[in-house]
Amino acid sequence: MTATPAAASPPAATRNVKPLQIEDISVRFGGILALDSVSFTVAPGTIHALIGPNGAGKSTCFNAITRIYPLASGRILLGDNDLASVPGHRIASLGVGRAFQNLALVDSATVIDNVMLGRYSLTKGGFLSYAVRAPWTMKSERRHADRAAEICDFLGVGQHLHRPAGMLSYGDQKRVDIARALAVEPTILLLDEPAAGMNASETAEMSELIRDIRDELGISILLVEHDMGLVMGIADRVTVLDFGRRLADDVPAAVQKDPEVIRAYLGSDDDERQETP
Amino acid sequence: MSTFLQVIVNGLGQGAVFALLALGFVIIYKATETINFAHGSLVLIGGYVAFAVKPHLGWLVAALVGVLVAAIAGLLIERVLLAHSRNASPDSLAILTIGVDVIILTEVTRRLGTAAAPFLGDPYDNKAMQLLGLTVSRTYVVALVVAAILIGLFFLAFRYTSWGLEMRAQSENREASALMGIRSWRVTASAWAVGGALAGIAVLFLATNDIGGGSGLLSSHTVAFAAFPAAIIGGLTSPGGSVVGGLVVGLANAIAAQYVSLDFANVAVYLVMLVVLLARPAGLFGKVEQLRV
Amino acid sequence: MSETVAAPITARPAGARKTLLLKTIGALALGVVVFLLPLYLSSQYLLVLMWVFTGAVGAMGLTMLIGQAGQLSLAHSFFVLVGGVSYAVYASPGDKDTIGFGLPTLLALVLAVVTTGLVGALFAPISGRLRGIYLGVASLSLVFLGFWLANQLPSIAGSASSGRYAPSLKLPGFDFGEQNPSLYVLNVEIGSAERSFWLFAALTALAYVAGRGALSGRVGRGWRAVRDNEAMATVMGVSVVRQKATAFAVSSAYAGLAGVMVVWWYSGLMKPDEAVDFGTYGTTVAISYLAMCVIGGLGSLGGSILGAAIVFGLPQLLPLLNGSTSAGSLSGTAFTPVVITNLIFGALIVLIIMFEPRGFAGLGQRIVRLVRR
Numbered sequence: 001m002t003a004t005p006a007a008a009s010p011p012a013a014t015r016n017v018k019p020l021q022i023e024d025i026s027v028r029f030g031g032i033l034a035l036d037s038v039s040f041t042v043a044p045g046t047i048h049a050l051i052g053p054n055g056a057g058k059s060t061c062f063n064a065i066t067r068i069y070p071l072a073s074g075r076i077l078l079g080d081n082d083l084a085s086v087p088g089h090r091i092a093s094l095g096v097g098r099a100f101q102n103l104a105l106v107d108s109a110t111v112i113d114n115v116m117l118g119r120y121s122l123t124k125g126g127f128l129s130y131a132v133r134a135p136w137t138m139k140s141e142r143r144h145a146d147r148a149a150e151i152c153d154f155l156g157v158g159q160h161l162h163r164p165a166g167m168l169s170y171g172d173q174k175r176v177d178i179a180r181a182l183a184v185e186p187t188i189l190l191l192d193e194p195a196a197g198m199n200a201s202e203t204a205e206m207s208e209l210i211r212d213i214r215d216e217l218g219i220s221i222l223l224v225e226h227d228m229g230l231v232m233g234i235a236d237r238v239t240v241l242d243f244g245r246r247l248a249d250d251v252p253a254a255v256q257k258d259p260e261v262i263r264a265y266l267g268s269d270d271d272e273r274q275e276t277p
Numbered sequence: 278m279s280t281f282l283q284v285i286v287n288g289l290g291q292g293a294v295f296a297l298l299a300l301g302f303v304i305i306y307k308a309t310e311t312i313n314f315a316h317g318s319l320v321l322i323g324g325y326v327a328f329a330v331k332p333h334l335g336w337l338v339a340a341l342v343g344v345l346v347a348a349i350a351g352l353l354i355e356r357v358l359l360a361h362s363r364n365a366s367p368d369s370l371a372i373l374t375i376g377v378d379v380i381i382l383t384e385v386t387r388r389l390g391t392a393a394a395p396f397l398g399d400p401y402d403n404k405a406m407q408l409l410g411l412t413v414s415r416t417y418v419v420a421l422v423v424a425a426i427l428i429g430l431f432f433l434a435f436r437y438t439s440w441g442l443e444m445r446a447q448s449e450n451r452e453a454s455a456l457m458g459i460r461s462w463r464v465t466a467s468a469w470a471v472g473g474a475l476a477g478i479a480v481l482f483l484a485t486n487d488i489g490g491g492s493g494l495l496s497s498h499t500v501a502f503a504a505f506p507a508a509i510i511g512g513l514t515s516p517g518g519s520v521v522g523g524l525v526v527g528l529a530n531a532i533a534a535q536y537v538s539l540d541f542a543n544v545a546v547y548l549v550m551l552v553v554l555l556a557r558p559a560g561l562f563g564k565v566e567q568l569r570v
Numbered sequence: 571m572s573e574t575v576a577a578p579i580t581a582r583p584a585g586a587r588k589t590l591l592l593k594t595i596g597a598l599a600l601g602v603v604v605f606l607l608p609l610y611l612s613s614q615y616l617l618v619l620m621w622v623f624t625g626a627v628g629a630m631g632l633t634m635l636i637g638q639a640g641q642l643s644l645a646h647s648f649f650v651l652v653g654g655v656s657y658a659v660y661a662s663p664g665d666k667d668t669i670g671f672g673l674p675t676l677l678a679l680v681l682a683v684v685t686t687g688l689v690g691a692l693f694a695p696i697s698g699r700l701r702g703i704y705l706g707v708a709s710l711s712l713v714f715l716g717f718w719l720a721n722q723l724p725s726i727a728g729s730a731s732s733g734r735y736a737p738s739l740k741l742p743g744f745d746f747g748e749q750n751p752s753l754y755v756l757n758v759e760i761g762s763a764e765r766s767f768w769l770f771a772a773l774t775a776l777a778y779v780a781g782r783g784a785l786s787g788r789v790g791r792g793w794r795a796v797r798d799n800e801a802m803a804t805v806m807g808v809s810v811v812r813q814k815a816t817a818f819a820v821s822s823a824y825a826g827l828a829g830v831m832v833v834w835w836y837s838g839l840m841k842p843d844e845a846v847d848f849g850t851y852g853t854t855v856a857i858s859y860l861a862m863c864v865i866g867g868l869g870s871l872g873g874s875i876l877g878a879a880i881v882f883g884l885p886q887l888l889p890l891l892n893g894s895t896s897a898g899s900l901s902g903t904a905f906t907p908v909v910i911t912n913l914i915f916g917a918l919i920v921l922i923i924m925f926e927p928r929g930f931a932g933l934g935q936r937i938v939r940l941v942r943r
Contacts, residue, residue, distance in 0.1 A: 369923050
């Protein structure tokens with residue numbers, strides 16, 4: 001039943017994983033500067049965490065990278081491509097996959113239908129070719145569906161393919177969301193609070209999964225996460241934001257000792273403060 | 278020149294009636310986030326009841342009864358139907374009001390049958406008067422004065438009474454105001470009642486020869502349609518905008534009718550709306566929704 | 571894809587083959603029944619069913635737009651008008667009063683559908699910028715615009731008093747408007763009513779099958795994503811503006827086909843309305859189409875056939891069952907078939923939104939689930 005994940009996905013070498021360079025990006029809402037000249041680089045094949053207190057600009061940063069919010073200034077380079085200079089719907093085809101904090105799944109559609117949405121940029125065909133079920137369109141549809149199913153197996157939701165996504169448990173919906181992001185065949189995967197709302201054992205499973213994704217697919221992962229245990233356990237590098245500015249950018253051990261970071265989190269029980277927004 | 282001034286007075290008079298309708302529409306939208314497609318039916322039901330009791334009670338009492346019935350009809354739509362469809366999205370509720378509209382429109386039209394066209398403007402309809410050297414229809418002037426008073430009263434209430442405060446709080450943030458103990462059903466229900474009452478007043482001017490044309494009450498449902506573009510032009514979330522929208526619609530209608538053709542007047546209203554929406558997708562004074570992820 | 575591939579084909583549900591077989595048998599059986607209907611029903615009942623088919627085709631377009639792509643439109647009757655007028659212009663030869671190209675009717679049909687789709691796409695600058703109710707009211711303006719234009723341009727749309735005529739469909743060797751038929755099936759003369767019925771049924775089936783194909787594929791996924799979350803859709807690679815325009819174009823094309831069917835149903839008469847709120851292409855009809863979609867369940871193609879049966883079928887069927895000859899007995903305050911139907915579908919809309927927002931399609935699913943349990 002299980003195709004091994006390694007066989008199911010193209011080996012890391014065939015995916016040309018490039019660094020993601022965030023260069024001096026600023027985002028402005030009215031008079032408020034939500035992101036103020038933030039820079040950092042996600043090195044190829046690493047897990048890079050973006051942390052900071054509430055309102056620090058983490059989600060804004062994600063939304064800027066995925067072009068949901070317009071940039072006031074700065075560049076977002078994935079290899080040679082400036083993500084800020086292409087239309088928002090083109091970044092998926094440049095290799096950016098994103099999972100959402102609040103599970104932006106189409107609840108009424110099946111799991112496989114949701115994950116197939118990730119193949120949107122990789123497939124062709126408009127209303128007419130699907131309406132007449134053109135043989136080449138159907139053939140490509142089947143091929144991509146099989147690949148989507150493999151990805152679901154890899155994420156452990158392969159047994160739910162034909163159930164409506166909205167009927168799955170919260171944890172499984174999270175996995176479907178990540179499966180959809182991976183269906184884009186990204187070179188960089190953005191995960192927005194993958195462990196939010198999970199208990200300790202689920203969180204441990206999730207960090208295992210994130211590491212598996214990096215190791216099996218060889219892609220870079222940028223994640224926003226409040227669970228410090230998870231972040232410090234799996235991240236290769238951590239960028240800390242506070243009030244829209246970059247506070248620190250280093251390996252986890254160094255960040256944990258950084259006095260500025262400690263001050264930003266007010267030294268104490270920062271996890272609790274984070275979990276009650 | 279005097280023709281132009283006459284057109285302006287006519288436009289403002291009509292616009293004042295549309296402003297009453299659009300204002301009610303916006304109040305309802307602010308309180309429930311629901312577009313009330315049955316607004317034309319509130320007009321119709323108030324007008325029908327007023328018409329039915331007029332021979333027995335006289336014009337003034339009949340008019341009051343009509344306004345009251347329209348207010349109660351609005352209240353009932355909210356309390357009986359909307360309040361019991363909690364799981365439906367605002368767009369679904371808007372479609373529900375279309376269903377209500379179909380029922381009321383069908384039933385009132387059936388009751389009116391093919392009898393002579395009913396009119397409601399006894400004290401002012403078909404009576405010309407002199408104003409600053411112009412000959413204008415009295416309906417327009419009365420409508421303008423009545424609307425100005427009512428709209429003024431509304432904004433005073435909206436600004437200075439606790440009802441107005443609750444209303445504003447609720448439309449700012451439904452969840453927060455629920456937490457602060459503002460009983461949201463009271464605000465919602467009263468919004469529908471006020472919207473209904475304003476529709477009941479508007480029909481007293483719509484079901485006339487001067488504004489509604491030859492078929493009186495029968496055409497008031499269609500004429501009241503112009504309240505939608507009026508509210509949209511102003512921006513659905515802005516009571517002040519709805520008044521501006523109403524006047525814009527009234528003027529566009531009157532100017533197009535005078536200088537292009539009567540047939541074009543209806544279209545002109547919608548063309549103005551399209552132009553406004555192209556420039557400002559949330560209307561002139563509407564709040565732009567931030568795209569949420 | 572051959573069966574010897576080692577990897578499990580997990581993308582298709584177990585028992586898919588059996589389901590497919592059952593579906594094929596069901597479709598064939600339905601086809602036979604529809605084929606035989608004209609042999610047993612009188613032409614007035616056929617006309618009722620044809621009117622239902624017409625409504626169903628239009629409603630399928632609207633239900634895709636609203637239920638799948640999440641865009642509210644109250645302009646459907648306008649696009650029905652555009653379809654009818656386009657067909658009349660393309661297909662009829664024209665005379666001193668009217669413009670006409672006299673093209674072959676099949677070509678004219680295709681062109682009319684394409685034209686209507688393009689007109690729908692032209693609405694993109696507006697539909698792409700507006701959401702929800704703003705779009706609904708903005709689209710309503712098209713109905714008013716269409717009413718006015720049609721009355722201004724009698725050489726194109728026909729005059730509002732007498733209209734213009736368009737020919738029925740003629741395929742090589744088969745004239746759907748045949749007046750002197752020489753074709754018999756089971757001793758029943760296959761005249762224009764029977765032929766048109768088959769044509770309408772076939773077009774409805776075609777519209778359904780095409781819609782199903784598109785909705786279950788990439789296009790439908792893009793639409794659903796746009797409907798549920800535009801930001802998410804963009805991140806997944808869907809161009810929101812383009813898919814909104816596509817949805818509007820497809821929905822309009824369906825309305826265009828329905829428009830041609832309306833003209834055929836009126837024996838080729840294309841006549842603009844005399845009032846914007848009552849008639850064949852006015853605001854009331856726009857709302858009727860919306861009602862069909864809501865009653866059937868927003869987004870459900872099969873449901874729109876049921877919706878059409880109620881909203882378009884009842885007012886035609888009731889007078890036949892009553893025995894009264896026509897809907898002409900509109901005197902006074904009688905409960906005419908139109909009044910009864912309007913009250914029924916108004917109440918249905920209210921009840922459905924209150925208790926079963928997925929319409930009859932949702933009701934069907936519930937029943938299926940009960941039976942399976």
